Amino acid sequence: MTDYSFSVSARPGVAPEDSKAHHFKDDRGQLVRYENPFPSYGHWRDISLPRALLIFARYRFQGKLPVPDTSKANIPATRAQFLPSRIADTKSLRVTWLGHACCFVEFPSGFRALFDPVFEERFSCMSPKRFTAAACQPTDLPALDAVFISHDHHDHLSYPSVKELVRVHPRVQFFVGMGLAKWFQDGGIHAVTEMDWWDDADVDLERTASEVVGSDSAAVQAATIDPERISVHISCLPSQHGSMRSPLEKDRSLWASWAVTSGAKSVWFAGDTGYRCVPEGIEELGPGFDELPRNPQFSQIGTLRGPFDLGLIPIGAYQPRFMYSPVHASPYDAVEIFQDTRCKAALGIHWGTWALTSEPVNEPPIKLGEALKVKGLAETGLFDVCAIGESRQF
Template sequence: MSSASTSAALYATVVSAAQLTGAVPEDVQDKAHHAKAGKGFVNPWESWRNMTVFEILRTMTWRRISGNANTPDTTPPTVPVRKPSFLPSRETPQLRSTWLGHACYYVEFPGGLRVLFDPVFEPRCSPFSFMGPKRFTDPPCPIEDIPAIDLVVISHAHYDHLSYPTVMKIKELHPNAHFFAPLGNKKWFVDSGIHNAIELDWWEAKDVHLSKVDTKEGHQSGGAEVVEAGTRPAAENISATIECLPCQHTAARSLFDKNHTLWSSWSITSGGKKVWFAGDTGYRAVPDLPRGEDDYGAKYAELPRCPAFKQIGDLRGPFDLGLIPIGAYEPRSVMSPMHANPFDSVNIFLDTKCKQALSMHWGTWVLTEEDVLEPARLLKKALSGSGIPEEGVFDVCDIGESREFA
């Protein structure tokens, strides 16, 4: 038996009933992000600007025809890729995070919890294996190399964040792993034959408890059950709280199901450490500006900023580590409502009260027009402009690299 499947079989998972925990925004019961007419969800803030898929395609096509589009050069070398080194056991003295490309992070918590965020290991982020954005950096390892996966956390249903082949491989290797996703996504998992899937709305949380399984004489029991909030299993070894939180984005699996499912960021607390995974998000809706004009200049200082991040910081912060997107932002007039650029990312970092952060959502697929190494360069500029050291606080790392946080 592989090390991955052995680790999965040694732990059974107990999950509490969903609940609102701690302080929440005053208007949380209004559920303003639920579409009032018809099915689905909305971004309920002035910082959002809606564009249909066809409007986006028309704009991007015209930019290419008119010669205004930039075609990023993916000729190597681009982002360094190294083979990851995972811990050999669940003994983890410090919080440890490994970037596996794009928005995928593997986080090893003190106390033993192992969480995989937005895993996509395929060559293309597309419903098709033969077309769509193709990786310009390889995955740093196969899924089989990951020794233990207790929770898989999905931010939303876009193909660069939710992959059917990857999810099915995880199910095969780690049958006791639980999948967490925003509201409306459980059906996708059930239709895929996965019943260890839990969906949550914004500001809802669950307590998770992993207990060692009896393996006497080679017998492996296990599985999962849902218990009432506040109860505890008899033999508790690893505990965590996972909470679904807001972000500003969209979701779809086709041209005809936009926003039928919710998008979210996530907070996970375990082993005395708290991690915030931003998922995929925008911060401000920036208008079409002349080339080179600073959308953070005085002229645009009053552009609305998404208030959700300050709420997260005030009500759930501080976080020991934030995993925050910095890429897929050009052209700003199209992408800014849904994708943060590094200047947005630094503001999100400050709003959410993260003590330290690592960057993501770049360096893997060409999804937009900025040069592939530009996000890392601009992040340093954005940090410096905010009076934050360029290194050691909000960092860029190599794909496959692990960082530890005391």
């Protein structure tokens, strides 16, 4: 196994004029929380947590929040497999979807990145149980350089998963939004880089030592061909969501999407995001829908950081739209986000793992296909889904 030293140089990057509109400051000019600054967030801007709970209770009482049946879900899944060495393929980007928003990306440079890792059966004591098994565990990952966290919600940031990743890969570096580094530091994890929207970072990994255990020829070969140096470019970019590790921490840390480029291949990881707010009484693609405000930041991402070789874009956890549209993209939203961000190809994530909302658990890929047909993209194969644990090359 090869060790690498890790150096990070972060700085503000090219940004639109309103790049700090998400900073909410008090009367003394102190940053106290973050917010979604555009009309696309809609009615949730003025809804408090107690009122949101009342709306949830009303919807439940009215039967508008059915619990989806997972007993016959039959989501395609396979045991994840990874490249035996960092330079097994010097041209392709290899992505393995591990369920929900968790993705493992193997860049042609040798860089290995993990996004929003949660390996547990339940992500909290109150969460539903996985209805598809985890595709792997942290001990199965052959190499890991960096972990990117989109936000602090429990289904995207798991303390047991993070601690196990650090145990297995002690040199791993975490990249998080503003305000979230303290959570890691309180848990004894200090290899954390905290970034704001539109910040860039240049990362250098330099090989320091190789330790080959036993006489395994595959291990010897991997250590021999691991690159001397790996260069990575990272951008912390907007999304439309929120944060709340506990009720007293609402929006105290920043949610984000991430762009990562290494070995001439780029990935944009959307994490968890909405696109437009759909009020009660408006149906998707129905009268008035196309006039709803869209989040302009996705077009800004495409213009200022794109194009990207691959987008990892959420397509699940979207019903009912009045409740979830400000923070969760529907498959139709996902296709527009794909177009706005100038991704050359995309995989649908954030579905098929936990039943978090009311749509049937098998529905997101079906709705994605319908959305692609509406946009004239159905036959292109540019935006696809895969089995949990499956790897795709781009």
